[in-house]
Amino acid sequence: MKIAVxxxxxxxxxxxxxxVNGSLDRAGVDAVLNDLDEYAVEEALKIIxxxxxTGEAGEGSGHSITLITMGPDRASEALRKGLSMGADSAIHIxxxxxxxxxxxxxxxxxxxxxxxGNFDLVLxxxxxxxxxxxxxxxxxxxxxxxxxxxxxxxxxxxxAATKVEISRVTEIGAEKMQxxxxxVISVVEKINEPRYPSFKGIMAxxxxxxxxxxxxxxxxxxxxxxxxxxxxxxxxARAAGLKVEDSGNGGSDLVNYLAEKRVI
Amino acid sequence: xxxxxxxxxxxDGVVPKSAGELATFAKRMGEVTAVMVGGDCSSQLTNYSxxxxxxxxxxxxxxxxxxxxxxAIAAVIAAKNCDVLLVTSGAxxxxxxxxxxxxxNSGVITDAIDIDSEKIATQSIFGGSTTVHSQVTTPLAIxxxxxxxxxxxxxxxxxxxxxxxxxxxxxxxxxxVLALEPLVKGGRPELTEAAIVVSGGRGTNGDFSAVEAxxxxxxxxxxxxxxxxDAGWYPHSHQVGQTGxxxxxxxxxxxxxxxxxxxxxxxxxxxxxxxxxxxxxxPIFELAxxxxxxxxxxxxxxxxxxxxxxx
Ligand SMILES: Cc1cc2nc3c(=O)[nH]c(=O)nc-3n(C[C@H](O)[C@H](O)[C@H](O)COP(=O)(O)OP(=O)(O)OC[C@H]3O[C@@H](n4cnc5c(N)ncnc54)[C@H](O)[C@@H]3O)c2cc1C
Ligand SMILES: Nc1ncnc2c1ncn2[C@@H]1O[C@H](COP(=O)(O)O)[C@@H](O)[C@H]1O
Numbered sequence: 001m002k003i004a005v006x007x008x009x010x011x012x013x014x015x016x017x018x019x020v021n022g023s024l025d026r027a028g029v030d031a032v033l034n035d036l037d038e039y040a041v042e043e044a045l046k047i048i049x050x051x052x053x054t055g056e057a058g059e060g061s062g063h064s065i066t067l068i069t070m071g072p073d074r075a076s077e078a079l080r081k082g083l084s085m086g087a088d089s090a091i092h093i094x095x096x097x098x099x100x101x102x103x104x105x106x107x108x109x110x111x112x113x114x115x116x117g118n119f120d121l122v123l124x125x126x127x128x129x130x131x132x133x134x135x136x137x138x139x140x141x142x143x144x145x146x147x148x149x150x151x152x153x154x155x156x157x158x159x160a161a162t163k164v165e166i167s168r169v170t171e172i173g174a175e176k177m178q179x180x181x182x183x184v185i186s187v188v189e190k191i192n193e194p195r196y197p198s199f200k201g202i203m204a205x206x207x208x209x210x211x212x213x214x215x216x217x218x219x220x221x222x223x224x225x226x227x228x229x230x231x232x233x234x235x236x237a238r239a240a241g242l243k244v245e246d247s248g249n250g251g252s253d254l255v256n257y258l259a260e261k262r263v264i
Numbered sequence: 265x266x267x268x269x270x271x272x273x274x275x276d277g278v279v280p281k282s283a284g285e286l287a288t289f290a291k292r293m294g295e296v297t298a299v300m301v302g303g304d305c306s307s308q309l310t311n312y313s314x315x316x317x318x319x320x321x322x323x324x325x326x327x328x329x330x331x332x333x334x335x336a337i338a339a340v341i342a343a344k345n346c347d348v349l350l351v352t353s354g355a356x357x358x359x360x361x362x363x364x365x366x367x368x369n370s371g372v373i374t375d376a377i378d379i380d381s382e383k384i385a386t387q388s389i390f391g392g393s394t395t396v397h398s399q400v401t402t403p404l405a406i407x408x409x410x411x412x413x414x415x416x417x418x419x420x421x422x423x424x425x426x427x428x429x430x431x432x433x434x435x436x437x438x439x440x441v442l443a444l445e446p447l448v449k450g451g452r453p454e455l456t457e458a459a460i461v462v463s464g465g466r467g468t469n470g471d472f473s474a475v476e477a478x479x480x481x482x483x484x485x486x487x488x489x490x491x492x493x494d495a496g497w498y499p500h501s502h503q504v505g506q507t508g509x510x511x512x513x514x515x516x517x518x519x520x521x522x523x524x525x526x527x528x529x530x531x532x533x534x535x536x537x538x539x540x541x542x543x544x545x546x547p548i549f550e551l552a553x554x555x556x557x558x559x560x561x562x563x564x565x566x567x568x569x570x571x572x573x574x575x
Contacts (some may be wrong), residue, residue: 103362103367149439234394242553243552246557254563257554
């Protein structure tokens with residue numbers, strides 16, 4: 001099996017975010033591997049481990065995991081994290097023409113990178129914590145014409161490694177879905193517990209290869225945006241309001257307050 | 265004037281309130297075409313401003329899901345020459361919108377909370393800390409609208425249903441739904457539609473009875489933090505936050521919830537926030553309009569009693 005995992009580098013969740021010229025100011029904040037993508041890396045490792053003669057991923061398993069990211073130069077740090085968890089290699093698409101790319105362009109670039117790799121499965125997180133769109137995996141499936149198995153709460157690949165079954169968990173319930181390879185899968189965060197990179201893993205990751213590609217290497221050129229931001233206004237942070245200690249009538253005082261403010 | 269398609273998604277044959285919200289937004293821009301896939305639900309749309317009703321056959325959405333919806337919508341957009349598509353923001357709705365965008369090479373804006381007659385959408389991003397206005401520059405503009413963001417304006421609905429047949433694309437048939445286990449619905453309002461949400465966290469220690477009693481006294485929906493859903497105390501479908509649901513009710517009451525950034529991401533745009541927590545230093549107090557420092561097992565029952573006393 002050849003598995004690709006799409007991972008994104010995002011600003012740390014706790015970092016204060018602001019908009020500059022219509023897109024997120026990424027320069028001023030700490031960047032990390034999107035934590036929802038760690039679950040995708042973990043699930044890829046689990047799939048390989050279940051199918052590897054040695055029970056382990058990596059060389060000797062006969063299978064491989066390739067991380068794919070699109071992002072600025074420093075996104076390679078996020079790739080190192082995934083490589084130290086156990087992925088085998090990585091592709092980094094970096095091009096100044098991609099600054100401020102939206103989901104349409106992102107999915108286009110990722111799909112082209114996937115096409116060049118002969119993969120059986122593509123795994124993604126369900127959402128990047130900065131863009132919060134939850135559309136890129138479905139868009140990749142549409143572009144590739146592959147089966148879409150997104151929002152997976154469980155993933156089972158058959159022993160022959162030709163088909164995959166998932167449980168899709170969304171607001172309508174849990175759907176058992178099945179498809180032949182190749183397929184695009186996104187995994188929800190309930191699916192597993194991502195491993196911490198071991199010391200050995202961190203050392204090994206330093207030697208793994210990251211292939212850096214520009215747009216032209218994928219046969220692509222920059223496209224105009226499909227949408228634009230007219231203006232972005234920071235709203236004053238929510239100020240803390242009243243805080244009262246309960247000394248017996250905290251409940252009724254609360255109700256009086258709500259009634260006074262006419263919310264009940 | 266625009267020709268606006270709105271997707272009516274049903275859950276178990278029931279049209280959610282968000283359909284009326286889509287019609288309300290759509291009417292501001294022009295002619296409204298409601299797209300029904302997998303059954304005629306027009307009898308539930310009679311109070312909404314809808315100029316034409318189209319029922320699409322030929323694709324099986326219960327078996328093929330998202331891509332089958334895309335095939336249906338693409339057929340309607342082509343037949344009706346639509347220049348706007350509105351879908352409700354949800355896991356499925358956003359995927360449908362995203363794939364239609366790819367197929368038609370059109371721009372898409374997700375999680376909009378408002379849209380005006382000029383097709384300029386408002387989004388509230390970074391957990392409500394920034395308001396953004398954006399527009400799509402392609403001939404077809406696609407938006408997913410967050411539910412509960414607009415007061416429904418009722419209007420007249422078309423009476424005849426037009427039928428249209430769509431053909432599934434080859435990719436659509438590649439992933440198949442074998443079985444659906446629907447969510448068990450309680451008697452309470454739906455989380456994303458409710459005007460009031462009362463949520464419980466780790467502080468409930470697994471006992472949601474006080475949270476539920478207070479919610480019921482207010483006719484509210486019940487939510488939960490991830491700590492509570494992870495522990496199996498409450499179903500995952502009730503989780504509020506980044507990897508759960510995004511809610512923006514007029515009142516959100518957080519009980520025994522510390523206020524982690526991932527939880528805030530799902531509730532920060534609520535109009536009023538109340539927190540009940542034993543720990544005066546809990547971060548949830550930073551965004552609460554009204555905070556009670558105390559034990560939820562003492563505060564909630566007395567609040568519930570006070571509500572009953574007012575009735
Ligand atoms: C990838 C990822 C995604 C996540 N997504 C989500 C998400 O969607 N939603 C979400 O909620 N979290 C999410 N989290 C988890 C989040 O980081 C927090 O761990 C979680 O929100 C904590 O839940 P809590 O506030 O109930 O528990 P805690 O943080 O343990 O807080 C419990 C609070 O209860 C108070 N308390 C205890 N007893 C009482 C009592 N008797 N009366 C009153 N107060 C009491 C305590 O003082 C404390 O403040 C996510 C985390 C990750 C890594
Ligand atoms: N720039 C990117 N590089 C690699 N993967 C991405 C990128 N953007 C999004 N993804 C993948 O798509 C998922 C959903 O992202 P989004 O649609 O942006 O919320 C993420 O969890 C990633 O797996």
